[in-house]
Amino acid sequence: MQYIGINHDGGTWVAALSGSKVFPLASVTDFWADAARWQEKAPAIIADTAAGTDRIDVTEVPLVPGSARVICVGLNYKAHAAEGSYKDQDLPPYPTLFGRWTASLSVGNVPVPVPGGEAGLDWEGEVAAYIGKRVESVDEATAEDAVFGYSTFNDITARRAQKLTSQWTLGKNGDFTGPLGPLVSRDEVGDLRDGLQVRTLVNGTEVQNGNTRDMIFSVPAIIALISETLTLHPGDVIASGTPEGVGYARSPQWLLHPGDIVEVEIEKLGTLLTPIGAPTLRARA
16 A cells, blocks of 8 residues: 555545545554554445545645654664775774655655755655554564654755764755655565665666665664664654765765756666755855
């Protein structure tokens, strides 16, 4: 089953996606209160074709609740770690974790502005995992069972802001810089450790081509580690990291500018398209 967020009935709802039709299920709060129940009910709702609306006629929005934690993993593919902070060094013993605010999230086809002071933006195509059950101090097997589904994600990054200090928060929370694709339920995706191809294209040119088999830390391992410190709740998101091929590590660097189109294409999850828009502020003097 696939799901998207939509503006509906005066609020944000989660809708089932079937072909070109969307079927509203519940408010985002009610959906994540019992996602498994709504997954069971969705086929019957979809069977009532009169309840469907053309996808082109709805406004799509992220399907995460405003209270959600979005926890991202940096340098989680072996080759990407080698092209970044761990060149000629041993791989990290623990995942590098940082947070995104839900206000930075977006969906496909929404333009992302280049912040003032940035020479451009960078792409990071990756898989996002959605928590479907409360998770507190669990082992990896229990953590895996807590995943409701996955989606495409582009962790678009303002590199100048990211590298001002050792903390990445500023560069990882630009306006609209966290587009998410439709959520695909875990039963349709399987185990990421079996391998999903992750590709990113800029203006039709392939810039990333990796596989989730190459993750240093699996999604269950990441969730289990996080759960030792904080409780995860339904609707929280884990962004699992990006393969090698990001723009800042290239020589010369390749950054995104207004008019560019970025596509994140992930096996079983589909393609997420993001246009880059005009700057929102004048560059610094």
